[in-house]
Amino acid sequence: MNLFNNAVDRWLGRGDASIAMPPMDGAFRPNDLLDSAPAIVETPAPDCLAVTSQGLVVSSQRSLLSVDKPGGAPLAAFDVEISALAGLPDGGAAVGLIDGRIVFVGGEHGGKTIEASPEVRCVTALASAQGGALLVANGSASNGPGAWKRDLMEKNASGSVWRIDPASRAHTQLAGNLAYPYGVLEEAASVVVAESWRSALTRISPGASGRGEPVLENLPAYPSRLSRGADNAIWLALFAPRRQLVEFVLREDRYRRRMIGEVEADYWIAPSLRAGRTPLAPTQQGGVTQFGLLKPWSPSWSYGLVARLDAAYRPNASLHSRANGRRHGVTSCLSLDGRLYFCAKGDGVVASHAYEGLAS
Amino acid sequence: MTVAPQSETPLLAMRNVTKEYRGVAALKNIDFDLRRGEVHALLGENGAGKSTLVKILSGAVAPTQGELSLEGQRIQIGGPADARRYGIAMVYQETSLVPSLSVAQNLYLGDEKFFNRLRGTYIEAQQLFQSLNFPVDPTAIVQSLGTAKRQMVEIARAVRLAAKIIIFDEPTATLTPEEKHYLFALIDRLRKDQVSIIFISHALEEALEISDRITILRDGAHVVTGDAKTFSRETIVRHMVGRSLSDELYGRAADGRTVRPPGEKILSVQNLSMQNVVRNTSFSIFAGQITGVFGLVGSGRTETAKIIAGVTKRDFFHGGEVRLEGSPVRYRTPRDAVGDGVVYVTEDRKSEGLFETMSVAENIYVGQISSAESRGVMTSMSEMRELAASWTKKINVKTLNSDARVIELSGGNQQKVVIAKALVQKPKLVIFDEPTRGVDVGAIAEIHNLIATLADDGLAVIVISSYLPEILSLSDRILVSRQGRIVEELSPGEATSESVMFAAVY
Numbered sequence: 001m002n003l004f005n006n007a008v009d010r011w012l013g014r015g016d017a018s019i020a021m022p023p024m025d026g027a028f029r030p031n032d033l034l035d036s037a038p039a040i041v042e043t044p045a046p047d048c049l050a051v052t053s054q055g056l057v058v059s060s061q062r063s064l065l066s067v068d069k070p071g072g073a074p075l076a077a078f079d080v081e082i083s084a085l086a087g088l089p090d091g092g093a094a095v096g097l098i099d100g101r102i103v104f105v106g107g108e109h110g111g112k113t114i115e116a117s118p119e120v121r122c123v124t125a126l127a128s129a130q131g132g133a134l135l136v137a138n139g140s141a142s143n144g145p146g147a148w149k150r151d152l153m154e155k156n157a158s159g160s161v162w163r164i165d166p167a168s169r170a171h172t173q174l175a176g177n178l179a180y181p182y183g184v185l186e187e188a189a190s191v192v193v194a195e196s197w198r199s200a201l202t203r204i205s206p207g208a209s210g211r212g213e214p215v216l217e218n219l220p221a222y223p224s225r226l227s228r229g230a231d232n233a234i235w236l237a238l239f240a241p242r243r244q245l246v247e248f249v250l251r252e253d254r255y256r257r258r259m260i261g262e263v264e265a266d267y268w269i270a271p272s273l274r275a276g277r278t279p280l281a282p283t284q285q286g287g288v289t290q291f292g293l294l295k296p297w298s299p300s301w302s303y304g305l306v307a308r309l310d311a312a313y314r315p316n317a318s319l320h321s322r323a324n325g326r327r328h329g330v331t332s333c334l335s336l337d338g339r340l341y342f343c344a345k346g347d348g349v350v351a352s353h354a355y356e357g358l359a360s
Numbered sequence: 361m362t363v364a365p366q367s368e369t370p371l372l373a374m375r376n377v378t379k380e381y382r383g384v385a386a387l388k389n390i391d392f393d394l395r396r397g398e399v400h401a402l403l404g405e406n407g408a409g410k411s412t413l414v415k416i417l418s419g420a421v422a423p424t425q426g427e428l429s430l431e432g433q434r435i436q437i438g439g440p441a442d443a444r445r446y447g448i449a450m451v452y453q454e455t456s457l458v459p460s461l462s463v464a465q466n467l468y469l470g471d472e473k474f475f476n477r478l479r480g481t482y483i484e485a486q487q488l489f490q491s492l493n494f495p496v497d498p499t500a501i502v503q504s505l506g507t508a509k510r511q512m513v514e515i516a517r518a519v520r521l522a523a524k525i526i527i528f529d530e531p532t533a534t535l536t537p538e539e540k541h542y543l544f545a546l547i548d549r550l551r552k553d554q555v556s557i558i559f560i561s562h563a564l565e566e567a568l569e570i571s572d573r574i575t576i577l578r579d580g581a582h583v584v585t586g587d588a589k590t591f592s593r594e595t596i597v598r599h600m601v602g603r604s605l606s607d608e609l610y611g612r613a614a615d616g617r618t619v620r621p622p623g624e625k626i627l628s629v630q631n632l633s634m635q636n637v638v639r640n641t642s643f644s645i646f647a648g649q650i651t652g653v654f655g656l657v658g659s660g661r662t663e664t665a666k667i668i669a670g671v672t673k674r675d676f677f678h679g680g681e682v683r684l685e686g687s688p689v690r691y692r693t694p695r696d697a698v699g700d701g702v703v704y705v706t707e708d709r710k711s712e713g714l715f716e717t718m719s720v721a722e723n724i725y726v727g728q729i730s731s732a733e734s735r736g737v738m739t740s741m742s743e744m745r746e747l748a749a750s751w752t753k754k755i756n757v758k759t760l761n762s763d764a765r766v767i768e769l770s771g772g773n774q775q776k777v778v779i780a781k782a783l784v785q786k787p788k789l790v791i792f793d794e795p796t797r798g799v800d801v802g803a804i805a806e807i808h809n810l811i812a813t814l815a816d817d818g819l820a821v822i823v824i825s826s827y828l829p830e831i832l833s834l835s836d837r838i839l840v841s842r843q844g845r846i847v848e849e850l851s852p853g854e855a856t857s858e859s860v861m862f863a864a865v866y
Contacts, residue, residue, distance in 0.1 A: 022628055
């Protein structure tokens, strides 16, 4: 019966086969706030922000840079690219590398390295947890952090979340079969994970069997890192928009297989951290300007979006960089001293915006 | 654009024309001239009086006062037959053809010969269509035709009657761009043949493109008439909405009231489509808020609401998704929707909202019967009376008793009964479609208060209205619909008549 229903749904474009996108309205109503934020550091592919004893730092390719110092002074460099970063309560930082290693810089565990294991090879997000532990989001069992587009196009749900004790290097799996966990945030008795390919936030409670409990679903973009502000607001970076054409391609298995096999990843019909820069890319960003704003009829595959959530994970405000903006591909954000800092990886900018009075 | 030749005496002149419905003026001292061979655009918001004006010309209603003259001769149009006799024809947006008759039969409707020879009728009709270059089969049954072809039949009927004046009411609302192009070419030909045309449209670009002169009405009064060349979209919109009186009456949303913050997302409409009326529209509705939906007639507001409430169905293939509290829903009947707490208060209370000859109590009880709490076929007279007594008191329905028939009530009280019938179903989401249409000023205030109370109580409320001040004063959030799609979201603080209207027409 299920097979029959699936076939009917596929034919009629209903149910799981529906390619309807959630609207960007209400708290997600577009604005230009990300574009109006003054840039602090311009550096290639800034990826993740964290607060350490050195102040606010950002990872950019193989380096850790200071955001507080003019021009982004380098603080540390690694032999491979950084894929995740977390500030630790002792002032140090945990740095996830693209090859799966986790390196501690400064603080109690400074200099320690946790080698990649077969289970944790795609470190996409890190967060400090109670008892000095580290929460690790392992995006995919088969692809590295640099191959996120492939992971989406392969429709994988092989990610996992781990609790690692830096002292003993003991790994404990909290949840598996996650659709690219790309953000992780500890709560009092549970962990909330941003599952990118499900466009949802999922709560994982210890001891709960099976899948976690959804706390926010049907997001209009793919979520990534989460952070909690001093006012208890939760900030969520969303790194690329969901589009009907991409969802359609995700449904068309044969087409997708051929595309993955025969076309370079940069030219896939897939979301992107920054799109529209090459004429070789498939048609996008056509549109008309109304009220001085570009309204795309062939929407761009990159976008800039940060959402503020209340304590119950309900979105209540957002900052955007629209199709014609210059702050696309936001992979990380955090609030500090009344300002929201974010890194637009697609456009190579770290910027900040005062969030007092942000429209709800 | 061809400018029509000027002539001393206008073909048609209206002087001091006023039309009142039960003492309320729909048209106030209108002066209107139509020159020979000109295309005259008649513009205004919904309720500005355009329809009343053309209804007077087509003989559907008689003016309360004022005079009409044709070619300098004073005339009285007592009915549609008189209008036809004077050479005035009307092409309606929703065509007035009989769907079960053939095209040719429709062409000659009301003008049949005593011995009617069908073959001869077909031949004449075919000749007429050929002369107009319309690709319409005279033997086709009208209900099998698309909208554009139905309009061609309407136009052919006007031409056959040798009309001197043809009134087009929103002729392009349902046409494709190509069909629109053909229509404009035809209008141009008619103009060259010295036929005068009154063209009503909400699409301002079309009015500017096709017309020689433009007249703008507002709140039943004449605002301005001038050469189309002297207008721009901006000036037209300003003339259409500049209504200080209405702003004073209703106030602005941002003035002195707290805008309700959004609660839980109750409804998420995603890429909803229904033919070419609702086109890939997406929006969300939140609890504890009034979401105002503004749009011009034909912008797909009502149709979208009806799909949500299960009154009509979305496209069978790839019609999009409606999620109620996160779960996809697809209602086959309104009763299914009511069961889930979604109710729709119709814009057309007479035909869709009430049983006019039944009592107030019976009407309210009908709502209860169709609710989730209904006990099926089991009904109770005492329950009905209690329910009616409680609701008539709660929403202040002015009636002698609950046994009074609805037809005996005023428009405002009838509307309150429709609302009571909906609220008795204990909804989570209430969709009000034109809640104060045809309602007196006192009842408008009461209905507005009731709507505000519902939102204060945490219900999600959608108010669809063509009346801008109503939207501005009631809404915590304003969505603007254009061409079957929500195109803009505005907060009450930033919404002005101009900004909402611009979003609706651009």
